[in-house]
Amino acid sequence: MRDLLEKALNKGLSVVFSTENGFAVIRILKGEDVVASCSLGSASFRSSVEESLQSLLLDLERKGI
Numbered sequence: 825m826r827d828l829l830e831k832a833l834n835k836g837l838s839v840v841f842s843t844e845n846g847f848a849v850i851r852i853l854k855g856e857d858v859v860a861s862c863s864l865g866s867a868s869f870r871s872s873v874e875e876s877l878q879s880l881l882l883d884l885e886r887k888g889i
Contacts, residue, residue, distance in 0.1 A: 835884075839877070847864060850862055
């Protein structure tokens with residue numbers, strides 16, 4: 825997961841983890857704007873976070889962010 829966070833930071837992005845309505849949420853921000861987000865299910869938290877974060881970063885790369 826560390827390499828994914830470093831990848832985001834190197835692109836000038838911020839990653840925020842929070843809990844809303846009992847679900848873990850990942851948000852990726854550029855400045856103060858949310859450019860991607862997702863809510864995690866109830867699977868293994870670590871694997872869910874890594875898979876979701878990687879997916880979000882790949883989507884942002886495809887969009888040129």
